[in-house]
Amino acid sequence: MELRPLGHPIMDAMLTGVTADALESAFQAVAAADGIIAVTPAFNASFSGLFKSFFDVLPAQALSDMPVLIGATGGTERHSLVLEHALRPMFSYLHAIVSPRAVYAATSDFGSQAGPALGERIATAAADFARLLRACGPRARRDLVDEDLASIQQLLGGETGGS
Amino acid sequence: MGSSEASGMQFGIFTVGDVTPDPTTGKAPTEAERIRATVAIARKAEEAGLDVFATGEHHNPPFVPSSPTTLLGYIAGQTERIILSTSTTLITTNDPVKIAEDFSVLQHLSGGRTDVMLGRGNTGPVYPWFGQDIRNALPLTVEHYGLLRRLWREEVVDWQGKLRTSLQGFTLAPRPLDNVPPFVWHASIRTPEVAELAAYFGDGFFANHIFWPTSHTQAMVELYRRRFEHYGHGTPEQAIVGLGGQAFMRRNSQDAVDEFRPYFDNAPVYGHGPSLEDFTALTPLTVGSPAQVVERTLGFRDYVGDYQRQLFLMDHAGLPLKTVLEQLDLLGEEVVPVLRQEFAVGRPAGVPAAPTHESLLRARTADEEPQTDSEDNPEAR
Numbered sequence: 033m034e035l036r037p038l039g040h041p042i043m044d045a046m047l048t049g050v051t052a053d054a055l056e057s058a059f060q061a062v063a064a065a066d067g068i069i070a071v072t073p074a075f076n077a078s079f080s081g082l083f084k085s086f087f088d089v090l091p092a093q094a095l096s097d098m099p100v101l102i103g104a105t106g107g108t109e110r111h112s113l114v115l116e117h118a119l120r121p122m123f124s125y126l127h128a129i130v131s132p133r134a135v136y137a138a139t140s141d142f143g144s145q146a147g148p149a150l151g152e153r154i155a156t157a158a159a160d161f162a163r164l165l166r167a168c169g170p171r172a173r174r175d176l177v178d179e180d181l182a183s184i185q186q187l188l189g190g191e192t193g194g195s
Numbered sequence: 196m197g198s199s200e201a202s203g204m205q206f207g208i209f210t211v212g213d214v215t216p217d218p219t220t221g222k223a224p225t226e227a228e229r230i231r232a233t234v235a236i237a238r239k240a241e242e243a244g245l246d247v248f249a250t251g252e253h254h255n256p257p258f259v260p261s262s263p264t265t266l267l268g269y270i271a272g273q274t275e276r277i278i279l280s281t282s283t284t285l286i287t288t289n290d291p292v293k294i295a296e297d298f299s300v301l302q303h304l305s306g307g308r309t310d311v312m313l314g315r316g317n318t319g320p321v322y323p324w325f326g327q328d329i330r331n332a333l334p335l336t337v338e339h340y341g342l343l344r345r346l347w348r349e350e351v352v353d354w355q356g357k358l359r360t361s362l363q364g365f366t367l368a369p370r371p372l373d374n375v376p377p378f379v380w381h382a383s384i385r386t387p388e389v390a391e392l393a394a395y396f397g398d399g400f401f402a403n404h405i406f407w408p409t410s411h412t413q414a415m416v417e418l419y420r421r422r423f424e425h426y427g428h429g430t431p432e433q434a435i436v437g438l439g440g441q442a443f444m445r446r447n448s449q450d451a452v453d454e455f456r457p458y459f460d461n462a463p464v465y466g467h468g469p470s471l472e473d474f475t476a477l478t479p480l481t482v483g484s485p486a487q488v489v490e491r492t493l494g495f496r497d498y499v500g501d502y503q504r505q506l507f508l509m510d511h512a513g514l515p516l517k518t519v520l521e522q523l524d525l526l527g528e529e530v531v532p533v534l535r536q537e538f539a540v541g542r543p544a545g546v547p548a549a550p551t552h553e554s555l556l557r558a559r560t561a562d563e564e565p566q567t568d569s570e571d572n573p574e575a576r
Contacts, residue, residue, distance in 0.1 A: 048468035050477055051408055177387045177418065184388040187337040188395050 033058055035082050042082065045089040059091060066171045067099035067161070070123070074106035074114040079122075087122065093176055095126040099168050101161040103135040112136035131164050133157040202535040203548040207247025208240050208523070209282035209439065209506040212260035215513035218461040223513070229259050230266070232516040236509075237270045239520050241277040243527025246549075249280040249312060249506060254288075254321050257463070264297040271305035278551065279305055282401075282506070283314030283382045286343070287335040288325035290359070294339075295346040295367050302372040307552030312380040312401055312437075313340065315389070331358060333388060340392070347376035375559060378550045380437055380504075383415060390415045394422030394434070399550070401437035402499070405508060406464065408477050412438070413498040420500065432546055437504035438495055441480045444525045448483035454518075455482050462512040485529035492530070493537050501542050503549035505534070 035042070041052035051059070062068060072083035087095075102119040106112070115134040123130045135157045141150040210233060216223040224232065237248040250260045250267065260266055267279040279301065284294060294311075302309040315332050316322075322329040338356045345352050346367045355361040371377065380399035383389035384406055393400035400419040402412045420431035428434070443458075445451040452471065459471045459482075474480055481491040492505065507526065510519040548554065 044469040044473065048465040049406060050465065050469055050474065052469075052473065052477060053408075056408065056410070177414075180387050181391050184333060184337065184391050187334060188392070 033061060035086050038086070039082055042085050042089055046085060051089075055089070058086075059094065062090065063094050063173070065098070067101070067165045067168070068095075069101045069103065069161075070119070071103040071105070072119070074104050074111040077111070078114060078118045079104070084122070087126065091176075093127075093174055095123065095128040096174065097168075097171060098128045099131065099161065099164050099171075100128040101131045101134070101157060103137070103157075105137045107139055109136065109138040109140065112138070129164065129168065131157065131161045133160045202539040203501075203503065203542060203546060204535065204538050205246035205278065205504045205549040206526075206531045206534060207245045207249065207278070207280075207504070207506050208236070208509050208526075209247075209249040209251070209280075210236065210260070211251045211282075211508070211511050212253060212258050213463060213511050214257040214259060215463055215511065217513040217515055218457045224516075226259050232510075232519075233260070233266065234270055234273065235516060236519055236523065237277070237279075238273055239523045240527075241274045243523045244531060245277065245523070245527060247278045247280055247504065247506060248274075249282040251282050252285055252316075253318075254324060255318065264301045267309075268301055268304050271301065271308065274308075276308070278308045278310060280310045280380075281312050283312045283316075285316040285321075286313040286339050287315050287329075287332050288322055288327050289339075291339040291343040292346065292362075292365070292367075295343055298377050299347075299367060299369050299371050302377055302552070303369055307372050307375075307556075309552070310378040310380065310550075312382045314382045315386070317384075327358075334358060336388075336392065340396075344376075344396070347371050372552065373556050375552060375555045378552075378555060380435075382437075385411060385415075387415060387418055390419035391422055394419050394428070395426050397423065397426065397428035399435035399437055399503070401504070401506075402439065404439040404479055404495075405441045406478065409479065409498060416499040430545065432500060432543065435504075435547065435550060436499055436502035437506065438499060438502060439479070439506055439508060440492060440495070441478075441508045442488045442491075442522075442526075442530075443482045443509075444485050444488055444522060444530070446484060448487060451482050451484065458512040458514055466512070485525050488526075488530050489533045489537070492534055496538065501538070501546040503547070 038055055038058060041055040045051050045055060072079040100123050102115055102123065104115050104119065106114070115136055120130050133156060135154055137150055212229070212233060214223055214226060214229045233250065240248045248270065250263050251258070252260055252263050254261050263281050263284060271279055298309060298311055315336050319329045327335060335358055338358050342354055342356065345354060350366060352362055352365045378399065380401045381389050381393035382401040382403060384403040390400055400416065402415055404412045416436055420434045423429065423434035424431050443451050443455040445454060456471055460466055465474060469477070471482065475482055479491065479495065481488045496502065509522050509526070
């Protein structure tokens with residue numbers, strides 16, 4: 033899933049709460065996944081604003097218990113800790129299960145002398161993530177409407193004004 | 196009233212009561228001008244043949260309607276036929292005893308032309324202004340409404356709750372007109388709990404509809420209808436549903452688009468966000484000819500079923516009073532008559548008409564008399 037085509041709908045949702053069909057489909061795709069791989073360029077010591085904005089408008093709990101593999105790209109490997117200092121805390125906050133090994137790719141990984149190092153890091157991280165996915169199994173979908181209703185049903189249960 | 200009873204549906208307008216500069220002139224009305232304009236709009240709504248006028252309740256600038264029953268009481272004195280309602284009355288921050296009193300008085304003043312739409316309110320700072328806490332919004336809603344129902348239905352109330360001082364031997368004065376409580380709608384922008392609350396009590400459910408994709412409205416109305424049946428108030432089709440809507444019209448649709456665009460682009464809630472074209476595709480907002488508004492509105496029935504009340508938002512975002520009054524003429528002359536006719540076509544006999552004081556009184560009288568037949572009466576609740 034590319035966020036660039038969703039840039040305008042993401043900003044509209046943030047400003048007005050109105051969700052375009054394309055963005056709604058993206059939300060549903062995320063909610064229906066058994067795991068996601070989330071990748072962003074490193075911008076100014078963090079993720080890109082567009083990447084963060086998507087997760088800011090994603091409905092609450094959409095990532096709860098979701099296995100997530102995080103990755104980032106950047107001009108130099110000196111920024112690789114953006115994965116540990118920006119992406120991992122955000123996904124932990126969203127109650128995702130973040131795979132322990134993240135993948136960072138810098139300009140040098142794409143240079144002519146790069147060798148197989150990036151491929152090996154990807155393979156190792158992917159193997160970890162595959163084990164995590166197997167261990168987690170198919171993801172239990174939460175019915176948030178039912179969860180919302182449980183609280184009011186409990187309150188109404190104590191209410192004698194009903195018919 | 197004959198026309199709304201014939202089609203089973205009520206049509207009207209609801210106002211937010213915002214004081215917004217007109218983006219084409221930069222001028223904002225004074226608060227006094229806005230309030231007087233609101234009265235003029237309500238009178239025009241009656242003159243144009245609409246059934247309902249509803250005002251919002253807000254306690255912060257740039258809004259003026261902080262005291263809805265004062266406003267509605269004045270309008271009641273200037274009108275004869277139109278039903279006066281709210282959009283919404285805050286069940287969380289208003290004391291239920293005061294709500295019961297205010298609306299009882301309004302019922303008597305207006306000769307029963309009163310109902311009320313309850314909402315939770317989502318402006319956090321308002322809660323402490325009235326001694327409440329937004330974190331209690333849901334328990335406040337349930338407790339306050341439970342008490343309000345009893346105040347309107349029981350002569351002497353002994354009551355104890357968690358969030359308000361208890362009542363001993365309290366009698367509401369004045370009692371509701373003819374001992375028939377105002378019909379209650381529960382309104383929601385996006386909260387499914389409100390649909391559950393409305394279903395539990397067999398009250399009306401009003402989906403704001405105007406800020407959210409239609410899929411959300413559809414899901415909430417479906418939930419309400421299903422739970423209405425679950426709680427034993429009737430079939431899902433017998434549940435009482437209202438919808439918001441929003442339109443701007445000129446005879447030539449391109450004129451409507453050109454004239455409304457600066458108001459849309461700078462509107463307090465959705466301005467500076469989606470384009471007018473995107474917003475009209477995603478939400479019920481229709482900007483075009485009266486025929487386009489008719490066609491769009493008739494389409495609402497496709498996803499909520501046959502329903503009882505349609506309110507339009509017509510007077511916000513700095514639109515001048517003169518323009519709003521022209522809009523109401525178009526609504527009354529070219530839109531609502533066609534909607535009444537078309538919505539009546541194919542409307543199943545089991546779908547109840549929009550409740551009024553008279554229909555609730557008839558239903559109660561029928562209920563008190565010995566049953567002569569076994570026909571289900573969906574209004575007897």
